[in-house]
Amino acid sequence: MGIKCLxxxxxxxxxxxxxxxxxxxxVLTATVPIVFGLxxxxxxxxxxxxxxxxxxxxxxxxxxxxxxxxxxxxxxTIRVRRxxxxxxxxxxxxxxxxxxxxxxCCIIGALAAGESVVTPALFAGGLCSALFLGGLGIFGSAIGxxxxxxxxxxxxxxxxxxxLKKRLGVFYLFALxxxxxxxKLWLLGGTLALIAxxxxxxxxxxxxx
Amino acid sequence: xxxxxKECKRIIFSKxxxxxxxxxxxxxxxxxxxxxxxxxxxxxxxxxxxRDDYGITLIDDPEVLTQESTAQLLNDLINNEFTTYPYGxxxxxxxxxxxxxxxxxxxxxxxxxxxxxxxxxxxxxxxGTWGDTDEVxxxxxxxxxxxxxxxxxxxxRALMTEADNxxxxxxxxxxxxxxxxxxxxxxxxxxxxxxxNELIEDDKVTNxxxxxxxxxHGIFMVLFPVFLIAVYHSADKRSKMEQLIYTSSISSVRLTxxxxxxxxxxMMLPVLFTAVxxxxxxxxFYGAAGLDHFAMIKYSLIWILPTVIxxxxxxxxxxxxxxxxxxxxxxxxxxxxxAMMGPLSGHFGVFDIIIRHNTEYGRSEFMxxxxxxxxxxxxxxxxGLVCAFAASFVWDLRRGGKLGGNKMPRxxxxxxx
Numbered sequence: 253m254g255i256k257c258l259x260x261x262x263x264x265x266x267x268x269x270x271x272x273x274x275x276x277x278x279v280l281t282a283t284v285p286i287v288f289g290l291x292x293x294x295x296x297x298x299x300x301x302x303x304x305x306x307x308x309x310x311x312x313x314x315x316x317x318x319x320x321x322x323x324x325x326x327x328x329t330i331r332v333r334r335x336x337x338x339x340x341x342x343x344x345x346x347x348x349x350x351x352x353x354x355x356x357c358c359i360i361g362a363l364a365a366g367e368s369v370v371t372p373a374l375f376a377g378g379l380c381s382a383l384f385l386g387g388l389g390i391f392g393s394a395i396g397x398x399x400x401x402x403x404x405x406x407x408x409x410x411x412x413x414x415x416l417k418k419r420l421g422v423f424y425l426f427a428l429x430x431x432x433x434x435x436k437l438w439l440l441g442g443t444l445a446l447i448a449x450x451x452x453x454x455x456x457x458x459x460x461x
Numbered sequence: 462x463x464x465x466x467k468e469c470k471r472i473i474f475s476k477x478x479x480x481x482x483x484x485x486x487x488x489x490x491x492x493x494x495x496x497x498x499x500x501x502x503x504x505x506x507x508x509x510x511x512r513d514d515y516g517i518t519l520i521d522d523p524e525v526l527t528q529e530s531t532a533q534l535l536n537d538l539i540n541n542e543f544t545t546y547p548y549g550x551x552x553x554x555x556x557x558x559x560x561x562x563x564x565x566x567x568x569x570x571x572x573x574x575x576x577x578x579x580x581x582x583x584x585x586x587x588x589g590t591w592g593d594t595d596e597v598x599x600x601x602x603x604x605x606x607x608x609x610x611x612x613x614x615x616x617x618r619a620l621m622t623e624a625d626n627x628x629x630x631x632x633x634x635x636x637x638x639x640x641x642x643x644x645x646x647x648x649x650x651x652x653x654x655x656x657x658n659e660l661i662e663d664d665k666v667t668n669x670x671x672x673x674x675x676x677x678h679g680i681f682m683v684l685f686p687v688f689l690i691a692v693y694h695s696a697d698k699r700s701k702m703e704q705l706i707y708t709s710s711i712s713s714v715r716l717t718x719x720x721x722x723x724x725x726x727x728m729m730l731p732v733l734f735t736a737v738x739x740x741x742x743x744x745x746f747y748g749a750a751g752l753d754h755f756a757m758i759k760y761s762l763i764w765i766l767p768t769v770i771x772x773x774x775x776x777x778x779x780x781x782x783x784x785x786x787x788x789x790x791x792x793x794x795x796x797x798x799x800a801m802m803g804p805l806s807g808h809f810g811v812f813d814i815i816i817r818h819n820t821e822y823g824r825s826e827f828m829x830x831x832x833x834x835x836x837x838x839x840x841x842x843x844x845g846l847v848c849a850f851a852a853s854f855v856w857d858l859r860r861g862g863k864l865g866g867n868k869m870p871r872x873x874x875x876x877x878x
Contacts, residue, residue: 276790289552292596297551304550396476403789404688408484416492
């Protein structure tokens, strides 16, 4: 499988599968300065847009990883191809993570320009929340066999953070805003576990390669 | 009726319905009213005289309202730092140029000082400072302003509304927030007793808790149904039955409305189930005697059913026009801002789909708003039914090949093979 083939696959996926989701995430990012004031914020207040709003780009970008092949006809076509289907899904997931990082960089830049407190921990913490929501979306999509179930899992978990708050323990998404002091590495670990479980389910239970 | 039964069976035995039921039970019931009933043991006991604290309540004292809110506005202006929540999230506003001048003029009218900023800085003591070295907020002790001697409370409220508009809305001075922010005071024994008696005698306990129950369900039942509708809507296509159904003899209106009725009925099941559970939970604390045992069901049908009808109707119509995932995201965004921006109690209009009443008390306030409540619920019921009929019309066009495929925004999401 050559580099040219991979690059071609990446372009096709970007154009036909991921573009609407990237645009939706861009729109969400563009609304951050409208919904939140980004000027003169202290560290806990700077964390609010990064934890309570922007992580939704993780849901929007990562949940549809398996969406195109939800159509069984397309999945059958993909199965006979030489290239690994799950490999393509990993590729989609990686470039969607990169897009999420870019959107976070934009808001970090806007916060810095507005003379708000910005630290690497805020950036990494917000991004971990986004990846965790994305991981939940991927897990829900894989197990439920339907991307809408993935969106449901991810969005309801996000909403749950507003109502259940610290009862969510180490997986509380708004730890930096609320100053709980819990490490965001738990969320990163949770993301990796969810994604690994999703792919393992597809590979070994659903026998998709 | 047979078709209705079949559709209900299809919904109830699906994976997504199990998730929906679990989500409604856990978020709307278990973590909310069940948790409230378990933690708030004080509510079940009749208030006794001589206690230090009976809770807080809104006090009708124009002196307190005018003094406290003007003092806060003055301090905010001196520091040029205004905290607002226009979309439910924090905005720190720093005014410039003409906006700052307009606010100074408002404060001149309120305080009677020709230059309120300089007057306070020169004559008032500093009560405290907050923040780090770069951004210090200085809080001055503002003297008695006696605003009610100079203007009526209506004029005062008009000036505060103007100040809120200058700040972009969502500030502590907004008409729907100013009382909650500056006019809270300790509740007296008599007020606490009256509130308790109202719950026991007028509300027969369960009517009060039914409003709280519906308050929580009302938030989540605007969001959760969209996932169920999306999966249900795409089920025909996924099972490759769509074309077959198009060719069947059943009318579009009958099929769509039957599915709409099945969705609404199935969505109401967890609400009614938790209503029964909630009634038993209240009985555990208050005993069975003297309770209105049908209150939870009655309120669920009057309060939550119109919400479910509206959300289902709108969802079905949108899903016939655009991709279900786009509908999920649009409805989530709409829900997010509606839920974030609204107050916890009161102040709902005819077009507010989420009605908040986050207390088992407050019967008289609720009854005062009853005409608006009825108009509101009728509006959303009619809206939902109109949308369901419109969905059947759109589905009929799709069935006849006049709509769909590449002719719709669906094209945006379509994958070329």
